[in-house]
Amino acid sequence: MIEITPNTPETPLSETVVDRIRASAxxxxxxxxxxxxxxxxxxxxxxxxxNRAANMAIALDVQPGDNVTILSQxxxxxxxxxxxxxxxxxxxxxxxxxxSSDALEKMVADCGAKVIFLxxxxxxxxxxFVSRLPLxxxxxxxxxxxxxxxxxxxxxxxATDPMVPIGLDDTCNLIYSSGTxxxxxxxxxxxxxxxxxMDRVTANGYDNGARTLLSTPLYSNTTIVAFLPTLVGGSTxxxxxxxxxxxxxxxAESARITHxxxxxxxxxxxxxxxxxxxxxxxxxxxxxxxxxxLRQAVKADAMKRFPGRLIEYYGLTEGGxxxxxxxxxxxxxxxxxxxxxxxxxxxxxxxxxxDVPPGEVGEVCxxxxxxxxxxxxxxxxxxxxxxxxxxxxVFFRSGDMGRFDEDGFLILSDRKKDMIISGGLxxxxxxxxxxxxxxxxxxxAAVIGIPSAAWGETPLGLVVLxxxxxxxxxxxxxxxxxxLGKSQRLAGVETRETLPxxxxxxxxxxxxxxxxxxGETE
Numbered sequence: 001m002i003e004i005t006p007n008t009p010e011t012p013l014s015e016t017v018v019d020r021i022r023a024s025a026x027x028x029x030x031x032x033x034x035x036x037x038x039x040x041x042x043x044x045x046x047x048x049x050x051n052r053a054a055n056m057a058i059a060l061d062v063q064p065g066d067n068v069t070i071l072s073q074x075x076x077x078x079x080x081x082x083x084x085x086x087x088x089x090x091x092x093x094x095x096x097x098x099x100s101s102d103a104l105e106k107m108v109a110d111c112g113a114k115v116i117f118l119x120x121x122x123x124x125x126x127x128x129f130v131s132r133l134p135l136x137x138x139x140x141x142x143x144x145x146x147x148x149x150x151x152x153x154x155x156x157x158x159a160t161d162p163m164v165p166i167g168l169d170d171t172c173n174l175i176y177s178s179g180t181x182x183x184x185x186x187x188x189x190x191x192x193x194x195x196x197x198m199d200r201v202t203a204n205g206y207d208n209g210a211r212t213l214l215s216t217p218l219y220s221n222t223t224i225v226a227f228l229p230t231l232v233g234g235s236t237x238x239x240x241x242x243x244x245x246x247x248x249x250x251x252a253e254s255a256r257i258t259h260x261x262x263x264x265x266x267x268x269x270x271x272x273x274x275x276x277x278x279x280x281x282x283x284x285x286x287x288x289x290x291x292x293x294l295r296q297a298v299k300a301d302a303m304k305r306f307p308g309r310l311i312e313y314y315g316l317t318e319g320g321x322x323x324x325x326x327x328x329x330x331x332x333x334x335x336x337x338x339x340x341x342x343x344x345x346x347x348x349x350x351x352x353x354x355d356v357p358p359g360e361v362g363e364v365c366x367x368x369x370x371x372x373x374x375x376x377x378x379x380x381x382x383x384x385x386x387x388x389x390x391x392x393x394v395f396f397r398s399g400d401m402g403r404f405d406e407d408g409f410l411i412l413s414d415r416k417k418d419m420i421i422s423g424g425l426x427x428x429x430x431x432x433x434x435x436x437x438x439x440x441x442x443x444x445a446a447v448i449g450i451p452s453a454a455w456g457e458t459p460l461g462l463v464v465l466x467x468x469x470x471x472x473x474x475x476x477x478x479x480x481x482x483x484l485g486k487s488q489r490l491a492g493v494e495t496r497e498t499l500p501x502x503x504x505x506x507x508x509x510x511x512x513x514x515x516x517x518x519g520e521t522e
Contacts (some may be wrong), residue, residue: 024234049240053084064089094219186376204234263507284308320396321366
């Protein structure tokens with residue numbers, strides 16, 4: 001394993017999230033801890049279920065440090081399993097429901113999981129591979145031959161805390177970054193990383209009776225970074241099994257939600273919902289956004305119509321460089337993703353690994369108090385992610401391009417791999433997408449590079465029209481090209497009903513590019 005030493009936090013770490021959540025359960029045992037649909041658990045009941053889940057795992061021969069996989073929609077059993085496995089000393093390995101069956105098999109085999117906990121909803125995904133791997137299989141909400149029953153095992157398990165010793169250097173969770181296809185990469189987080197992230201508990205009011213509404217999946221780091229602080233703060237998590245804009249608004253109003261984590265596409269869908277303005281969201285204290293840049297127009301709309309502070313975080317699941325933008329404090333910086341967070345360092349590098357001059361675009365590389373331990377079992381991939389400064393300090397390459405403005409706020413340009421090289425010139429798709437999204441007839445947009453005999457590749461716009469818009473791609477292309485520089489101009493614009501997105505709202509550009517590059521070398 002490559003040695004990765006993060007920056008030292010201002011306050012020395014002493015407790016894991018397991019320690020702190022154990023203590024939280026005792027402070028107000030009658031407060032609700034988890035709510036999902038019509039099901040809810042108080043902290044007393046939740047702590048009991050966490051203990052049972054931990055003892056169940058131990059009875060299944062799960063040892064400290066073992067990887068245990070979960071494939072499920074958000075639910076109360078998922079939440080109690082997540083925390084119970086941590087209390088047993090296991091490394092929680094949540095699996096993406098967006099991955100293919102083949103990719104899931106690679107993930108489970110790669111991490112050497114002993115046990116898989118599966119929800120009925122994903123039996124078709126897991127069915128092709130579970131019998132091929134040496135797994136103990138536990139059915140969360142169905143009955144089938146060859147599967148142990150979750151509730152039966154929970155009933156048989158003791159409700160006493162097993163008090164497994166867990167240290168900051170022990171593994172906490174393993175998150176696979178692979179999407180629908182490709183070779184999985186397991187991002188390994190230790191308890192020290194999760195403990196360092198708890199500096200936001202008091203700062204963001206998670207320990208003051210917070211009611212946090214989460215609608216992104218628990219296999220995503222996006223969700224976990226709001227889920228754990230709420231529990232550490234002894235507050236209440238409201239889980240949605242699947243995001244629905246109207247249902248989200250109904251829950252937010254009726255439960256008087258104070259905190260939420262949303263990805264950019266969810267902000268847009270909420271704000272675009274025709275009934276948004278009739279809901280009373282005045283209880284909202286803090287709204288967080290991450291996973292992809294929040295567009296300037298959406299930020300401005302949210303500030304105007306969506307109560308509560310809006311804070312945008314930019315960073316990687318791997319950790320490293322983190323920036324924070326409090327829109328309330330910096331309303332003139334909506335085009336940025338903020339300044340480096342406390343304890344974070346960010347460098348912008350050229351192709352040769354040198355710092356770029358002030359104001360110029362470079363690849364974002366960073367380090368902080370929160371850095372992954374590495375890609376599980378893949379020192380080669382970990383090394384490829386690393387840039388070292390002259391003092392030997394490790395920075396993680398983000399693959400994102402950006403520049404700092406004169407006040408030290410980071411302005412992202414594009415993903416490095418999404419950069420289009422046309423006639424030897426670099427074109428950043430994000431710059432073109434901003435222009436397309438400024439068109440009132442466009443509600444969603446992506447720009448990809450497609451093959452060009454003359455230029456090697458050339459930019460193509462793919463847009464979703466605003467409902468009721470009476471226009472076409474040709475007219476939108478013409479309007480955009482009037483605003484773009486000569487070297488940036490779009491070769492064309494095509495309309496789509498929707499753009500493909502992951503569960504956390506990222507546009508799947510690989511899927512968009514594929515039809516144009518079949519038979520070509522991208």
